[in-house]
Amino acid sequence: xTKNIMxxxxxxxxxxxxxxxxxxxxxxxxxDVKVSEVHGMSQRGGSVVTxxxxxxxxxxxxxxxxxxxxxxxxxxxxxxxxxxxLKVGGRVVVNTQQIDPMPVITGAAVYPENxxxxxxxxxxxxxxxxCLTLAEQAGSAKAVNIVLMGRLSRYFDIPVEKxxxxxxxxxxxxxxxxxxxxxxxxxxx
Amino acid sequence: MKELMLGNxxxxxxxxxxxxxxxxxxxxxxxxxxxxxAARYDEIYCEWAPNEKVxxxxxxxxxxxxxxxxxxxxxVGLNVAADPLFTCSYxxxxxxxxxxxxxxxxxxxxxxxxxxxxxxIAAKVPMLEPSDSAEALEFAKKAYELSERFDxxxxxxxxxxxxxxxxxxxxxxxxxxxxxxxxxxxxxxxMMPGNAIRRHPVIEExxxxxxxxxxxxxxxxxxMGGTALGIITSSTSYQYAKEVFGESASILKLGMVNPLPxxxxxxxxxKVEKLVVIEELDPIIENHCRQLGLxxxxxxxxxxxxxxxxxxxxxxxxxxxxxxxxxxxxLPGRPPVMCxxxxxxxxxxxxxxxxxxxxxxxxxxxxxAVAPLSAMEMTLCMGASVSAIxxxxxxxxxxxxxxxxxxxxxxxxMHSGMTGLANIAYxxxxxxxxxxxxxxxGMTGHQQNPTTGYNIKGDPAGxxxxxxxxxxxxxxxxxxxxxxxLAACDRAVKEELAAAEPSVxxxxxxxxxxxxxxxxxxxxxxxxxxxxxxxCMRLGCPAISIKDGKAVIDATQCVGxxxxxxxxxxxxxxx
Numbered sequence: 001x002t003k004n005i006m007x008x009x010x011x012x013x014x015x016x017x018x019x020x021x022x023x024x025x026x027x028x029x030x031x032d033v034k035v036s037e038v039h040g041m042s043q044r045g046g047s048v049v050t051x052x053x054x055x056x057x058x059x060x061x062x063x064x065x066x067x068x069x070x071x072x073x074x075x076x077x078x079x080x081x082x083x084x085x086l087k088v089g090g091r092v093v094v095n096t097q098q099i100d101p102m103p104v105i106t107g108a109a110v111y112p113e114n115x116x117x118x119x120x121x122x123x124x125x126x127x128x129x130x131c132l133t134l135a136e137q138a139g140s141a142k143a144v145n146i147v148l149m150g151r152l153s154r155y156f157d158i159p160v161e162k163x164x165x166x167x168x169x170x171x172x173x174x175x176x177x178x179x180x181x182x183x184x185x186x187x188x189x
Numbered sequence: 190m191k192e193l194m195l196g197n198x199x200x201x202x203x204x205x206x207x208x209x210x211x212x213x214x215x216x217x218x219x220x221x222x223x224x225x226x227a228a229r230y231d232e233i234y235c236e237w238a239p240n241e242k243v244x245x246x247x248x249x250x251x252x253x254x255x256x257x258x259x260x261x262x263x264x265v266g267l268n269v270a271a272d273p274l275f276t277c278s279y280x281x282x283x284x285x286x287x288x289x290x291x292x293x294x295x296x297x298x299x300x301x302x303x304x305x306x307x308x309x310i311a312a313k314v315p316m317l318e319p320s321d322s323a324e325a326l327e328f329a330k331k332a333y334e335l336s337e338r339f340d341x342x343x344x345x346x347x348x349x350x351x352x353x354x355x356x357x358x359x360x361x362x363x364x365x366x367x368x369x370x371x372x373x374x375x376x377x378x379x380m381m382p383g384n385a386i387r388r389h390p391v392i393e394e395x396x397x398x399x400x401x402x403x404x405x406x407x408x409x410x411x412x413m414g415g416t417a418l419g420i421i422t423s424s425t426s427y428q429y430a431k432e433v434f435g436e437s438a439s440i441l442k443l444g445m446v447n448p449l450p451x452x453x454x455x456x457x458x459x460k461v462e463k464l465v466v467i468e469e470l471d472p473i474i475e476n477h478c479r480q481l482g483l484x485x486x487x488x489x490x491x492x493x494x495x496x497x498x499x500x501x502x503x504x505x506x507x508x509x510x511x512x513x514x515x516x517x518x519x520l521p522g523r524p525p526v527m528c529x530x531x532x533x534x535x536x537x538x539x540x541x542x543x544x545x546x547x548x549x550x551x552x553x554x555x556x557x558a559v560a561p562l563s564a565m566e567m568t569l570c571m572g573a574s575v576s577a578i579x580x581x582x583x584x585x586x587x588x589x590x591x592x593x594x595x596x597x598x599x600x601x602x603m604h605s606g607m608t609g610l611a612n613i614a615y616x617x618x619x620x621x622x623x624x625x626x627x628x629x630x631g632m633t634g635h636q637q638n639p640t641t642g643y644n645i646k647g648d649p650a651g652x653x654x655x656x657x658x659x660x661x662x663x664x665x666x667x668x669x670x671x672x673x674x675l676a677a678c679d680r681a682v683k684e685e686l687a688a689a690e691p692s693v694x695x696x697x698x699x700x701x702x703x704x705x706x707x708x709x710x711x712x713x714x715x716x717x718x719x720x721x722x723x724x725c726m727r728l729g730c731p732a733i734s735i736k737d738g739k740a741v742i743d744a745t746q747c748v749g750x751x752x753x754x755x756x757x758x759x760x761x762x763x764x
Contacts, residue, residue, distance in 0.1 A: 010523065023193045023355055033193055034321075036354040038219075038297045045731050046525035060432040061321075061354035061425065064500040066511030081520050084513045101523035105734045106561050106726065109521035122514035141745055 002055035004063045005152075008082050009074030010099050011048045014145035017170065018072070019050040021149055025166040026054040029158060036061035045102075047078055070155070071124075072148050074131075075099050076115045083122050092124045093151050095131035095144055127151065129189055138182035146179045150186025160187070194358045196351045199322035200289060201226035202358070203329025207285070208365040209233055209259050211251035213244040215604065216633040217263030218298040219352040220291035224261050225636075228645045232363065237636055237645050240571070240604040241266035245273045245288065249342075252286035253378065255369040257333050261289040264305045265570065269605070271308060274342070278312045279388040280378050281340035281395075284369045285333035291347040294469045295496035298632070300551065300568065302495070304470035309344050309447040313392050315399050316344040316447040317408060320427045322356040328408070328444065333366070339395055339402075346446065348469070350425040350496070400448040408444030411457055415439065418506075419461025421454065421474055426467045426497055433503045449477045458483050465490075465506065469497050527556045529732040530701035530708070530748035532627050535672035536596075537564045538728055538752070539679050545594050545686070548581060550574040550606070552598040553631040553700075561729045565596070572597070572605030575622055579609065582618040590619040591686050594694075597622065600630035600638040603653070607662075613691050614663040621685045621692050624655060625672075628699040635703065659693045666692035673698060675755045701748050709749025710764065714740045718761035725753040725762060 005022065007015045016037065023035040031054040038048065051063045065084045073079030073094040086092065094116070103109040112118070119126050129151060135143040146167065153163050164180060171179045194202065200223050204212065212235040214224040228235035238244035244260040251258035262270060267290045274288070290308070293299040309316035317332055319325040325347070332343040376384050403409060418438040420430050427442050434440075441457040443449070458464050458478070466475040466487040475487035490505045491497070500510050527534050537557040540547050541564040549555055549565035550573060558565035567577060574595035582590045597606045602624050613620050630636040637643045642652035659667045666688055670681045678696070685692040699706050711732075721738040732746035733753060740761065742753075754762040 011525065012528075027191070027193050027357065032357060034354055034356045035193065036350060038349065038353055045523075045528060047523040058356070059428040060499050061350050061356070061428060062498060064498050064511075066500070066513035077520060077523070080516050081523075083516050086513060088512055088514070100734050101521055102526050102559070102729065102731065103521045103524075105731065106729070107735070108560070112518065112520060115516075118516050118518075122516055124514065 002053055002058055004068045004087075005052040005070045005072060006063055006068045006082060006085055007050040007052065007072045008078045009048055010078065011046050013074040014142060015048055015050050015074065018145040018149055019052055021146075021166050021170045022052045024170050025158065025162060026052070028162070028166065031055060032058045034058045034061045047081060049082065070152065072152055074144060074148065077101070077111065080112070080115045080119055083119055083124060086124050088123060090124060091155065092119055092126045093148060094126065094128045095148060096128050097130070097132050097144070131186065134185040134189060135182055138185055139178045143179060143182035146182040147186035150183040151189070153183070153187050191357055191359055193355045194322045194326075195222060195353065195355050196319070196322045196325045196347060197222035197353070198226040199326040199358050200329050200345065200347070202360055203326040204259050204287070205230045205233060206326070206361050206363050207330040207333045208257055208363060209287075209333070210256035211248065211258040212236070212260065213238045213247035213258075214261040215239070215241045215244050215266055216630055216636040217266050217291070218633055219293060219349045220261045220263045220266070220289060220347065221633045221636065222352070223289055224645070227259070235645050237638060239639055241270040242272060245270040245277075248286055248288070249273060249277050252282045252284050254371050255284050257285045257366060259287050259289070262291070263299065264290055264292045264303050265299065265301065266290070267305055267308050269571065271312070274308065274314070275312045276380050277342055278314050279380055279385055279392055282336055282342060283371060284366070285336035286342045287329065287332045287336060287345060288342055289345045289347060291349070291352050292470070293349050295349065297349050300570065302470060304473065305344070305346050306446055306473050307471070309346075310473070313396050314342050314344055314447070315339065315445060316346050317444055318346045318424045318446045319351060319444065320424050320442070321351065322354070323358045324444065325351065326358050326360070331407075337366075337369075339399055341395060346424070348424055396448055400451065403445050403448055403450040404452050406445060409450060409453060410442050410444075412440045412442065413460070416461050417463065419457060419464050420467055421457070421464070421478070422467040423474070424469070426469055429497055429499045429502050430467050432499045433506070433508050443474065446474070449474060451481060454478060455481060455483070467491065467497070467502060524559060525556060526559065526729060526731050527553065528701055529730055529746040530750040532672045532696070532698035532701065533557060533625055534562070534728055534730065535675055535752045536623065536625065536678055536696045537562045539675060539682050540564045540594060540596075541727075542679070543592075543682055545592055545682070546589070548574045548578050548593065548595045550595075550597040550601050552601050552625075554596060554598055554625050557596070559729070561727055571601050572609055575602075575606045575609030576612060578620045578622065579613050579616065579618045582620050587619075593621070594682070594686070595620065595622045596625055598631070599624060599626040599628065599640045599655070600636070602655070603639045607658070610659065610662055610693070617691075619689065619691055621694065623694045623696055626655060626695050626697040628697075629703060631700050635700070655695055664691060664693050666690060667695065668692070669695045669697055671698055672696045673750050673752055675752060701750070709751070711744040711747035711749055712742050712751065712754060712762050712764055713744070714742055715761045715763055718759045720759055720761075722759075724756045724758065728753055728756065
């Protein structure tokens, strides 16, 4: 059975490292894996989405509506935007950070309230946490991606050592300690 | 060793393993990484050419000389390279020559979603279409064998979802092909009428042989399953068809999409009750089936516009679609924006303030068209701003010349802005062209170009001086401004629009995302001084927002460019 993880956020938040880590780990675990992302225009502060799929044999590189087992989101509004992609009974792991999109900044739109509750009302199991504060505790605001991976790891039957090993293999040497700490904070919180 | 590899990187690996020796490309999403990854192999000479036409001609020269060559581009790039493509189809090759074209159905980062298969058909060259990274690697290697066996350039067509998806590949060793020394052959390589007229029948015969080859080649395969439904498909659509129908349908998967087989399709059609073609964009396989007299479904149910998704295919073809919840209200969009500290912002603010008519071009700065700046009124294709302003001003005359500008990036100017500038100089319109020189090819992810002074590997290279170039073309008025200095921008725009002769303004500051660019400490708001006038909001900077009636600067995004502070009359924005 193919499992589906969507990683969503705002261009420039570091979703590429998160998907690299997941892809590497799942391949090591012996799965067929596909990771799909979009480069280019949308990276300039736009809404970005990465698809990670794994199982015995994976065909489609993308995840469609009603198919995601997990949505991992760097930002609240982005989690809500993709909620239709969640499988019935699927789980959302979301950083509670709010990043205003340009229509909100210019006053053309309002940032919606109570998004966590609205996602729950849509049938999602929501695991929300302030990853930015934890990332800063680990030593860098940029480590939000690995804090999220730490949190996600709780829902997988993969030993923590394997995750740590994957971090060592995917992150430049000088950032390994910082990211291991970010992972631990995300997993333990 | 098994590894997870991006489709584009796998294609580059295939080039390496096939012994490719020369790569020349122009960056364009979603094709760029093929060439970037190829450049990591020291055994391959790689370069960014000024445009796709040049790149294809470089690759042709290398093939002629006896080295396996490659050039890569996005779909619209093949329009630029179409001229050499159509005729090197006639000459054929010496060593193998492979062209990658990456289509962008869904227009994730493009100005149209043309279907590149038309180019292969029109130029009469074979086209392969991989459906995952493993095939991208394998097809790249086999494309060279095909190219040499049939004496033709070969196109590999990628699409966004194959180019930018990682899937599992197994890599091999680099194997160098038998040498193919260059031999003078005027009848084959000099395409003047007397020779070309003899080459055309050769090309028609080649297409006949390639069609025969397509009947049983390894690129095309039948996967028999249930026979109630038979699907002919390729590329990412194949993956979606497998996802939706699994073993319940039979599939003819085409890895070679030009020329298309005849017998293979007829035989497959005879084995199934209902025949459907699943292909993104234009009905090319479908029309081929109809020409063969087959009853087939395709664009009668599936759309011509946009990219496909599994659920859409399931729904249109009567399969089950999974249920899902909904948030139940419209959410604000998150369109891409110019980054905080983007050097283009100051210049576009100036154009907006002066109510200029702005004819734009292709690059990050196309975002100048987005609110609140809304300072761009035309974007067509690479270089069109510089050509079109001449036509615009010739049509409207002096009043237009006083308020109309063309804006074009440094890389786009090198690509095909220079010829338009030559036209202004030669045919004399009083046009004002602004070169947005951010010292890099930005949108595609920071590729070097002829104005940066560095090559694809980041080593020092030839550097074209934009000021000297414009002056040499006959422009007496060439001014350079720093787009972080709003007063200087305003002065330059006003003066050059008022001038009685054509001019070039070079708005010069490196992209704020470049690693070597040092950022200033973030600005902050003195909330006692801020009266909430929102002047700073007119910049559309993603780091500035209004909270409780006052401006707020997001310190994690702000790079301290200071442009907002120049707009504040109350000294509320401070370093």
